[in-house]
Amino acid sequence: MRYDCIIIGGGLSGLTCGIRLAEKGARCAVISTGMSALHFSSGSIDLFGNEGEGKIVFRPFEFLEAFIGSNPLHPYARCGSSRVREALFYFRDQLDLEDIDLYNNDDANHFHVTTLGTLKPTFFSQRSVFNEKIRLAFEKKSKIAALNFEGYRDFYPELAVINLKRNVLFRNIEISSGKILYPDYGDPQRNPFEYRSIDIARIFDTERYLEDLAAQIRTAAGDAAFAAMPAFLGIINFKRHHQLLQQLTGLLIYEIPTLPPSILGMRIDNALKSRFAALGGVYIAGDTVRGGTIAGGRLESVLTENGGSSALYAGSFVLASGSFFSGGLVSDFSRVREPVFGLRVYSHAERSKWHAQEFFPRSGHPFLEFGVETDERFNPLTDDGQRVGNLYCTGALLPHYNPIREGSGGGVAVSTGYRAAELILAGNR
Amino acid sequence: MIKLENISFDHCIKCTVCTIYCPVARATHHFPGPKQSGPDMERLRIKSPGLLDDSLKYCTNCKRCEIACPSNVKIADIIQSSKWRYFKKTFRMRDFFLARTDLMGGVATRASFLVNFFIKLFPVKFFLDRFMKIPSERRFPRYAQGTFRAWYKKHRKEQEEFAEKAVYFHGCYVNYNNHDLGKDVITVLNAMNVGVIVTDEKCCGVPLIANGYIDKARKNALFNIESLAKSATESGARIVSASSSCSFALKHEYPNLLELDNSAIFDGLDYITRFIHERFEKGNVPAMKPVPIRAAYHSPCHLERMGGVMNTIEVLKKIPGLDLTILHSECCGIAGTYGFKKEYYKVAQKVGDELFKRIERAKPEIVITDCETCKWQIEMSTPYRVEHPVTVLARAIDGKKL
Numbered sequence: 039m040r041y042d043c044i045i046i047g048g049g050l051s052g053l054t055c056g057i058r059l060a061e062k063g064a065r066c067a068v069i070s071t072g073m074s075a076l077h078f079s080s081g082s083i084d085l086f087g088n089e090g091e092g093k094i095v096f097r098p099f100e101f102l103e104a105f106i107g108s109n110p111l112h113p114y115a116r117c118g119s120s121r122v123r124e125a126l127f128y129f130r131d132q133l134d135l136e137d138i139d140l141y142n143n144d145d146a147n148h149f150h151v152t153t154l155g156t157l158k159p160t161f162f163s164q165r166s167v168f169n170e171k172i173r174l175a176f177e178k179k180s181k182i183a184a185l186n187f188e189g190y191r192d193f194y195p196e197l198a199v200i201n202l203k204r205n206v207l208f209r210n211i212e213i214s215s216g217k218i219l220y221p222d223y224g225d226p227q228r229n230p231f232e233y234r235s236i237d238i239a240r241i242f243d244t245e246r247y248l249e250d251l252a253a254q255i256r257t258a259a260g261d262a263a264f265a266a267m268p269a270f271l272g273i274i275n276f277k278r279h280h281q282l283l284q285q286l287t288g289l290l291i292y293e294i295p296t297l298p299p300s301i302l303g304m305r306i307d308n309a310l311k312s313r314f315a316a317l318g319g320v321y322i323a324g325d326t327v328r329g330g331t332i333a334g335g336r337l338e339s340v341l342t343e344n345g346g347s348s349a350l351y352a353g354s355f356v357l358a359s360g361s362f363f364s365g366g367l368v369s370d371f372s373r374v375r376e377p378v379f380g381l382r383v384y385s386h387a388e389r390s391k392w393h394a395q396e397f398f399p400r401s402g403h404p405f406l407e408f409g410v411e412t413d414e415r416f417n418p419l420t421d422d423g424q425r426v427g428n429l430y431c432t433g434a435l436l437p438h439y440n441p442i443r444e445g446s447g448g449g450v451a452v453s454t455g456y457r458a459a460e461l462i463l464a465g466n467r
Numbered sequence: 468m469i470k471l472e473n474i475s476f477d478h479c480i481k482c483t484v485c486t487i488y489c490p491v492a493r494a495t496h497h498f499p500g501p502k503q504s505g506p507d508m509e510r511l512r513i514k515s516p517g518l519l520d521d522s523l524k525y526c527t528n529c530k531r532c533e534i535a536c537p538s539n540v541k542i543a544d545i546i547q548s549s550k551w552r553y554f555k556k557t558f559r560m561r562d563f564f565l566a567r568t569d570l571m572g573g574v575a576t577r578a579s580f581l582v583n584f585f586i587k588l589f590p591v592k593f594f595l596d597r598f599m600k601i602p603s604e605r606r607f608p609r610y611a612q613g614t615f616r617a618w619y620k621k622h623r624k625e626q627e628e629f630a631e632k633a634v635y636f637h638g639c640y641v642n643y644n645n646h647d648l649g650k651d652v653i654t655v656l657n658a659m660n661v662g663v664i665v666t667d668e669k670c671c672g673v674p675l676i677a678n679g680y681i682d683k684a685r686k687n688a689l690f691n692i693e694s695l696a697k698s699a700t701e702s703g704a705r706i707v708s709a710s711s712s713c714s715f716a717l718k719h720e721y722p723n724l725l726e727l728d729n730s731a732i733f734d735g736l737d738y739i740t741r742f743i744h745e746r747f748e749k750g751n752v753p754a755m756k757p758v759p760i761r762a763a764y765h766s767p768c769h770l771e772r773m774g775g776v777m778n779t780i781e782v783l784k785k786i787p788g789l790d791l792t793i794l795h796s797e798c799c800g801i802a803g804t805y806g807f808k809k810e811y812y813k814v815a816q817k818v819g820d821e822l823f824k825r826i827e828r829a830k831p832e833i834v835i836t837d838c839e840t841c842k843w844q845i846e847m848s849t850p851y852r853v854e855h856p857v858t859v860l861a862r863a864i865d866g867k868k869l
Contacts (some may be wrong), residue, residue, distance in 0.1 A: 324534030
């Protein structure tokens with residue numbers, strides 16, 4: 039089988055790349071081992087949230103101008119800041135076509151709230167997490183009610199309230215907590231303690247219970263202007279249900295991403311796959327690329343687990359297989375390796391230097407900065423030093439940036455995926 | 468003693484992604500989902516089989532959990548094998564008959580008119596429902612008179628004259644119920660200058676596995692591996708199957724679930740549309756007449772698991788005049804013999820509900836799918852006729868009415 043481009047990895051980076059290529063008429067296939075890390079993400083897209091050791095970046099593009107000059111190996115530097123901007127807004131437009139509005143705060147970062155009640159700076163969020171009305175209500179110091187479904191284990195509003203109160207931004211804001219009962223939908227078999235976010239989402243993907251829920255929210259929220267709840271608005275009809283519920287309650291309904299699986303992240307995943315398919319892209323799920331044939335500085339074909347000995351051919355390949363979590367990088371006792379092609383990896387030789395002493399160090403863990411070494415065109419080197427000219431590495435697989443410390447994972451995935459697509463398209467012209 | 472090679476459940480990171488994509492967990496809260504029934508409970512079951520939880524019987528073995536798993540855990544395999552490793556073996560007449568598709572077919576095809584007539588009668592349905600626990604709502608596939616193999620014997624000569632040949636694993640459905648599909652396979656492959664060889668075969672084992680007859684499934688598997696490998700080596704041919712679940716069993720259930728070495732046939736075996744698509748790509752496209760019909764394509768779970776859906780779609784796209792809608796991938800619910808059991812019937816229909824609605828919305832004239840049991844389920848639950856992609860292709864080739 040032959041494609042113009044085969045993308046290994048069906049996450050944020052791989053799908054952004056695939057959408058761009060497919061839109062320009064390239065025949066693309068994405069091969070993905072299972073569902074992507076979007077299922078474990080907040081559903082907001084970070085660009086650059088923290089500089090140095092925990093200092094918040096408020097205007098990320100302004101910050102990047104200077105940052106890029108002093109960090110030439112950083113993936114953003116390899117893209118260039120204007121291209122990063124182009125990629126992010128392209129991404130937003132594509133999601134818009136799939137009916138997901140991503141809001142940004144006039145080029146500035148905004149915060150999204152975590153289940154623990156901490157704040158994370160981010161660049162794009164879904165409407166139920168950030169929009170003009172939320173900003174306005176927050177500026178007016180309106181009262182917030184943090185509500186949970188009775189028995190739901192992945193969110194503890196009392197804990198979130200304690201943490202929020204510690205934050206200077208919430209010092210003069212009144213926050214209460216409260217509980218909502220699941221609607222009685224005639225299935226007594228299951229204990230509500232067993233519900234995960236997806237179970238709640240499924241209950242509310244039907245409209246039947248919205249009125250009952252609205253009444254409960256009104257009572258539990260008292261005189262608050264916000265009802266902050268664990269993300270529950272479903273994956274299919276969330277936009278309509280969000281609007282309906284706001285109308286019925288007269289409150290701003292605010293969704294807090296819970297992990298895992300993340301409802302907010304799954305919406306993005308759904309939208310990207312749907313867009314890719316609409317453009318004629320082929321998404322091969324549940325298969326794993328085992329290796330490929332590299333000759334004369336080019337990757338000719340790849341072999342997959344299901345395909346056995348019959349190879350898949352393409353003019354260009356993108357490796358967007360993620361970091362350690364997604365299996366794009368593997369750590370053995372003494373070294374870090376890239377398992378598909380055995381590409382050259384940047385890491386520390388000494389294992390004790392892979393991680394910091396604390397679990398949540400402000401400086402971040404060094405292993406998060408490991409990855410496949412590439413040139414400025416994101417082409418990697420094989421273990422014996424041969425450059426692979428038609429293979430592009432993107433996303434969490436890349437080294438020299440720290441997604442956790444910087445708050446930059448989403449932006450790097452999107453902009454490097456987009457950049458790889460542009461390089462491939464330019465090469466074909 | 469825990470076998471070290473059997474600890475794929477230990478790679479589970481408890482992310483719950485499999486449960487999100489489980490069609491059964493979505494349809495009923497009685498099933499706690501693949502994560503809990505599979506890797507979670509497996510730890511307990513290994514400790515003490517007394518901790519076995521009945522609810523895992525709700526699993527249909529559709530494999531959508533394995534497609535979703537980011538950590539490569541063979542979740543459905545863990546659940547399936549638990550069914551026969553831990554449950555006490557009790558003989559159930561119904562399960563015995565449902566599992567022996569070849570035995571039943573062998574008898575029924577001798578007097579198919581009588582069987583097809585009687586099985587529709589109310590007293591028979593009542594009896595099956597009441598005493599065999601086969602729901603009276605369930606429609607049975609019709610049996611054919613005689614077998615496909617008997618028909619093929621008469622045409623073997625002409626097939627052997629082709630220079631290139633393919634060994635065709637026809638499966639029980641073609642042999643006992645739908646000879647036409649087998650003939651369509653021959654029409655299509657012949658039009659591409661490929662002769663069709665049929666060799667000795669037994670039921671692939673899918674219904675045996677589903678009903679816990681593992682020893683019998685292994686026996687059949689060993690027979691099939693040997694027979695297909697021998698025939699393929701003799702004629703230098705590839706092996707094809709036009710049933711997505713048979714192909715899946717031959718290729719993946721044999722090594723993963725039955726723990727048998729199928730390397731002798733693994734690389735040579737294709738689901739039919741992959742075989743056809745590869746030849747199409749090389750320019751071996753037969754002359755086709757337009758098939759002006761609006762069709763909705765449903766991708767069966769096991770073809771999804773094999774990664775073969777794109778081949779079927781690409782092949783269908785080559786048929787002139789075919790107005791094709793690709794349905795969002797959903798399980799139809801029948802899962803082989805699962806939907807024939809009274810205790811699961813409602814769940815099966817609820818699983819399929821989303822697919823049936825999507826078919827309605829697509830407003831097709833026919834539905835196309837690769838799997839015979841999906842066909843039975845969709846024909847029973849929607850007003851549409853269901854055809855195999857190879858049948859549609861055969862009509863484009865021979866110009867007869869679809």
